[in-house]
Amino acid sequence: MKEILQDLSFAEIGELVAETGEKRFRAAQLYHGLMQGKRISDISDLPKGYKAKLLERFEDEPVKIVETLRASDGTEKYLFELSDGNLIEGVFMQYKYGNTQCVSTQVGCRMNCAFCASGLGGLVRNLTAGEILSEILVVNALHGGTLQKRAVTNVVLMGSGEPLDNYENTVKFLRNVSAEGGIGISPRNISLSTCGLVPKMYQLAEEGLPVNLTVSLHSPSDAERERIMPVARAYKIAEILKACDYYFGKTGRRYIFEYSLIEGENADREHAEALAALLKGRPCHVNLIRLNEVKEKALSGASEKAAYRFLGVLEKAGVSATLRRRTGADIGGACGQLRAGRLKQE
Numbered sequence: 001m002k003e004i005l006q007d008l009s010f011a012e013i014g015e016l017v018a019e020t021g022e023k024r025f026r027a028a029q030l031y032h033g034l035m036q037g038k039r040i041s042d043i044s045d046l047p048k049g050y051k052a053k054l055l056e057r058f059e060d061e062p063v064k065i066v067e068t069l070r071a072s073d074g075t076e077k078y079l080f081e082l083s084d085g086n087l088i089e090g091v092f093m094q095y096k097y098g099n100t101q102c103v104s105t106q107v108g109c110r111m112n113c114a115f116c117a118s119g120l121g122g123l124v125r126n127l128t129a130g131e132i133l134s135e136i137l138v139v140n141a142l143h144g145g146t147l148q149k150r151a152v153t154n155v156v157l158m159g160s161g162e163p164l165d166n167y168e169n170t171v172k173f174l175r176n177v178s179a180e181g182g183i184g185i186s187p188r189n190i191s192l193s194t195c196g197l198v199p200k201m202y203q204l205a206e207e208g209l210p211v212n213l214t215v216s217l218h219s220p221s222d223a224e225r226e227r228i229m230p231v232a233r234a235y236k237i238a239e240i241l242k243a244c245d246y247y248f249g250k251t252g253r254r255y256i257f258e259y260s261l262i263e264g265e266n267a268d269r270e271h272a273e274a275l276a277a278l279l280k281g282r283p284c285h286v287n288l289i290r291l292n293e294v295k296e297k298a299l300s301g302a303s304e305k306a307a308y309r310f311l312g313v314l315e316k317a318g319v320s321a322t323l324r325r326r327t328g329a330d331i332g333g334a335c336g337q338l339r340a341g342r343l344k345q346e
Contacts, residue, residue, distance in 0.1 A: 006130030037141030063134035098153030106161025114228040129172035164200035205250040220274040261302035276317035286321035
């Protein structure tokens with residue numbers, strides 16, 4: 001596998017161009033071509049000889065779409081192939097306020113949460129910063145987006161993998177995706193979802209990147225959380241809350257808790273009241289999710305009626321909360337399902 005040119009910032013591309021003896025303006029041509037989602041070989045204003053030289057060292061197309069599924073609600077799910085043949089996936093969701101893309105940060109995942117298909121085969125490898133960025137670049141180009149008017153306006157790091165388990169690449173991606181002159185997506189339009197890796201949450205707070213920190217909670221009880229999220233054995237809810245408060249103090253950004261409503265597990269009134277008591281008065285928001293079912297996992301999503309009843313308990317207690325619109329259920333919207341299905345066929 002060759003190097004990934006999209007790993008480099010504009011300044012680093014400038015250094016690369018200087019090292020190869022090319023004229024300085026080639027850096028802008030190269031960078032802007034990449035940020036438009038083009039392959040190196042398709043950047044028309046670069047000389048053929050220079051492109052050939054670059055292709056000796058760098059991958060021409062680090063991420064490509066090999067399958068697209070379209071849901072009845074307009075959601076699109078992509079199976080991406082990496083240059084080493086590994087597969088990841090992403091989702092493009094259309095909302096009134098803009099278009100959100102869900103991206104993966106790892107091939108597979110080692111967190112092994114009970115409700116998620118991403119960890120079915122374990123962790124294969126981390127994605128580089130440029131591979132994560134390329135997921136967005138190819139989808140933005142697919143939908144006719146430009147650097148002046150992006151088709152992808154918001155990003156959520158909620159696809160396959162745990163972003164904070166791939167910390168260095170994730171942070172470099174965040175800096176590159178928000179850099180001026182590139183695709184320029186503001187950190188305030190980016191949400192990073194973690195299962196609660198407490199030391200990395202503190203580290204992220206010091207990076208000067210005010211992304212929306214989203215923590216997968218899924219239960220107000222440590223004991224119950226451990227049953228569905230093995231990482232909970234290492235980091236208790238009290239530790240997570242303390243880290244969230246530190247993040248708020250450093251960034252001024254309220255934090256978000258994701259809570260997947262699982263029938264027979266965590267979706268009754270008792271759990272709603274316990275969650276309200278735990279979070280009341282905190283600068284946070286609760287994002288309730290009706291679980292997209294994964295056939296390999298023996299868990300079912302709560303009914304719509306149960307979900308709204310749960311939401312009502314939180315709202316009555318003064319806890320900010322919403323029920324996420326269910327998207328992509330008819331195309332396997334949950335993380336890892338498309339990849340898992342393809343791997344079974346091979």
